[in-house]
Amino acid sequence: MNSQGKFMKRLIWVSAAFFILAVASLLVINQARRSRNEVPVLGQLPDFTFTERSGRPFGLADMKGRINVVDFIFTRCKGPCPIMATKMGELYKLYDSSSRVQFISISVDPEHDSLTVLQAYAERQGVTDNRWVFLHGAIDSVVNLSENGFKIAADDLPGGHTTRFILVDQKGRIRGYYDGLDDASLGIMKTHIRQLAGETP
Amino acid sequence: MHNIEFREFKGGLRGMKRFRHLAFFATLATYFVIFMGGLVRVSGAGLGCPDWPKCFGSWFPPTSLSQLPPEIDPSLFNLTLAWIEYINRLGGMVLGIIILIVMVMAIRHFRKIPRIIIPSLVAALLVAFQGWQGGQVVASELRQLYVSIHMGVAFIIVSLMIYITQQAYYLEYPDDEKNSVYPRGIAIYIGFLWILTFVQIILGTEIRSLLEYMPARFPLLPQSSWLGKVGIISYVHATLGIAITVGAWQIASKIFKESKAVSSLVKQGAAAMLFLAFLQVIIGAVLAIVGLPEVLRIFHLWVASLLIGSLLLLYSAFIQYRRSQ
Numbered sequence: 001m002n003s004q005g006k007f008m009k010r011l012i013w014v015s016a017a018f019f020i021l022a023v024a025s026l027l028v029i030n031q032a033r034r035s036r037n038e039v040p041v042l043g044q045l046p047d048f049t050f051t052e053r054s055g056r057p058f059g060l061a062d063m064k065g066r067i068n069v070v071d072f073i074f075t076r077c078k079g080p081c082p083i084m085a086t087k088m089g090e091l092y093k094l095y096d097s098s099s100r101v102q103f104i105s106i107s108v109d110p111e112h113d114s115l116t117v118l119q120a121y122a123e124r125q126g127v128t129d130n131r132w133v134f135l136h137g138a139i140d141s142v143v144n145l146s147e148n149g150f151k152i153a154a155d156d157l158p159g160g161h162t163t164r165f166i167l168v169d170q171k172g173r174i175r176g177y178y179d180g181l182d183d184a185s186l187g188i189m190k191t192h193i194r195q196l197a198g199e200t201p
Numbered sequence: 202m203h204n205i206e207f208r209e210f211k212g213g214l215r216g217m218k219r220f221r222h223l224a225f226f227a228t229l230a231t232y233f234v235i236f237m238g239g240l241v242r243v244s245g246a247g248l249g250c251p252d253w254p255k256c257f258g259s260w261f262p263p264t265s266l267s268q269l270p271p272e273i274d275p276s277l278f279n280l281t282l283a284w285i286e287y288i289n290r291l292g293g294m295v296l297g298i299i300i301l302i303v304m305v306m307a308i309r310h311f312r313k314i315p316r317i318i319i320p321s322l323v324a325a326l327l328v329a330f331q332g333w334q335g336g337q338v339v340a341s342e343l344r345q346l347y348v349s350i351h352m353g354v355a356f357i358i359v360s361l362m363i364y365i366t367q368q369a370y371y372l373e374y375p376d377d378e379k380n381s382v383y384p385r386g387i388a389i390y391i392g393f394l395w396i397l398t399f400v401q402i403i404l405g406t407e408i409r410s411l412l413e414y415m416p417a418r419f420p421l422l423p424q425s426s427w428l429g430k431v432g433i434i435s436y437v438h439a440t441l442g443i444a445i446t447v448g449a450w451q452i453a454s455k456i457f458k459e460s461k462a463v464s465s466l467v468k469q470g471a472a473a474m475l476f477l478a479f480l481q482v483i484i485g486a487v488l489a490i491v492g493l494p495e496v497l498r499i500f501h502l503w504v505a506s507l508l509i510g511s512l513l514l515l516y517s518a519f520i521q522y523r524r525s526q
Contacts, residue, residue: 021236032281035282153272
């Protein structure tokens with residue numbers, strides 16, 4: 001092969017390498033962008049059964065078919081809970097035209113937060129229907145669900161509970177974590193709720 | 202006819218060729234990892250694995266949330282970004298092993314040849330440092346200075362690998378530049394162009410840092426208008442880019458017109474230098490006109506590393522020419 005032929009062969013190889021790298025990186029960049037915009041499926045919640053303030057059992061089956069916003073609270077909390085409750089209350093009002101979005105507050109202080117206490121707390125938050133539920137369960141079960149289901153550390157309860165709001169979809173899958181004290185983060189959650197509403201349940 | 206240094210080598214001609222091929226492969230692998238690093242940066246996957254050296258507490262990125270350890274914030278989990286960053290780390294690790302093999306071969310066969318053994322040892326040390334420093338980049342949550350150091354070290358490693366490959370080639374073919382005649386002072390011109398290119402890369406790094414602050418400084422400004430807010434530095438960068446290309450054109454003309462019996466290595470090096478300098482100016486112009494598309498940002502950085510490599514190759518070739526006179 002003469003030197004010009006060799007040169008052409010090399011040029012083709014180099015151009016092919018550049019082309020392949022360009023196409024591959026375009027695909028990767030697009031996939032990365034899409035992955036940031038989509039609401040990822042982060043994991044499946046395990047089955048559980050707690051008691052709702054009305055006394056009826058409440059478990060994973062009651063979450064399915066609805067978009068769920070979950071938080072962990074306790075009624076005696078003087079720290080971030082009042083702000084969390086206000087934010088949750090605002091969301092509860094925002095989505096009052098539909099029962100497709102359900103709000104779930106799980107007590108991390110079950111010894112104190114009896115069903116009666118939870119009932120009174122719900123009334124103080126202005127809850128008038130079943131769209132916002134308040135759950136009571138044995139502390140071991142609550143810790144287990146928090147750590148193994150929601151993947152959130154549950155040390156130093158009740159005071160050290162998380163301030164995150166967790167978005168769970170119509171199939172009981174975790175779709176996002178948001179700062180329950182931050183409006184910007186909750187703004188993203190609202191966008192995600194809209195996206196979940198468009199998904200086939 | 203081989204020189205004294207060749208006689209110091211105990212592995213035979215075949216072993217020498219094998220070493221050169223391995224060093225060349227390490228050079229290609231380093232360029233690939235540099236490309237991957239650029240890809241990690243523009244795709245925003247730098248914190249795809251928030252811990253180091255593991256990824257979400259495991260040696261393989263988890264595929265679902267249930268595999269995360271409780272101490273890791275689950276909201277950080279994004280499978281795509283985790284895998285992009287993980288492949289970059291994996292590439293870096295494989296490269297580390299290849300460079301380690303180069304070093305072991307250099308110790309075994311070239312320990313009396315400083316121009317092979319010294320860069321091989323330095324490259325192995327730097328690649329180990331680079332692995333550790335990558336962890337610092339993650340721990341600092343992508344601090345600008347740390348990211349720039351990471352890139353700078355990668356450029357030094359690739360330069361060392363090119364140098365090792367070329368010196369191994371000259372051990373095998375010591376007379377490669379013996380019959381060539383090159384214009385006087387050509388190595389100085391190349392050296393000067395290398396320095397200009399180096400300054401140009403630093404300016405580019407500075408511009409990139411300024412661009413990354415744009416969303417915070419001008420939250421409503423579209424990406425296509427960011428470059429206009431960078432200031433005079435972007436004009437200096439563009440002018441210097443054109444000056445480097447003109448310089449490369451002048452040097453390549455001098456090599457092809459005023460030389461005799463130009464070696465194949467110098468021919469290819471000069472052609473590559475010219476092609477890459479032109480390509481770099483075109484990419485830069487498209488970046489400015491089209492509005493900084495991510496894929497071109499990777500190539501802008503990557504072609505800069507290739508250009509620096511071609512200049513180093515030419516400089517070493519002219520030093521070899523001087524030595525063989």
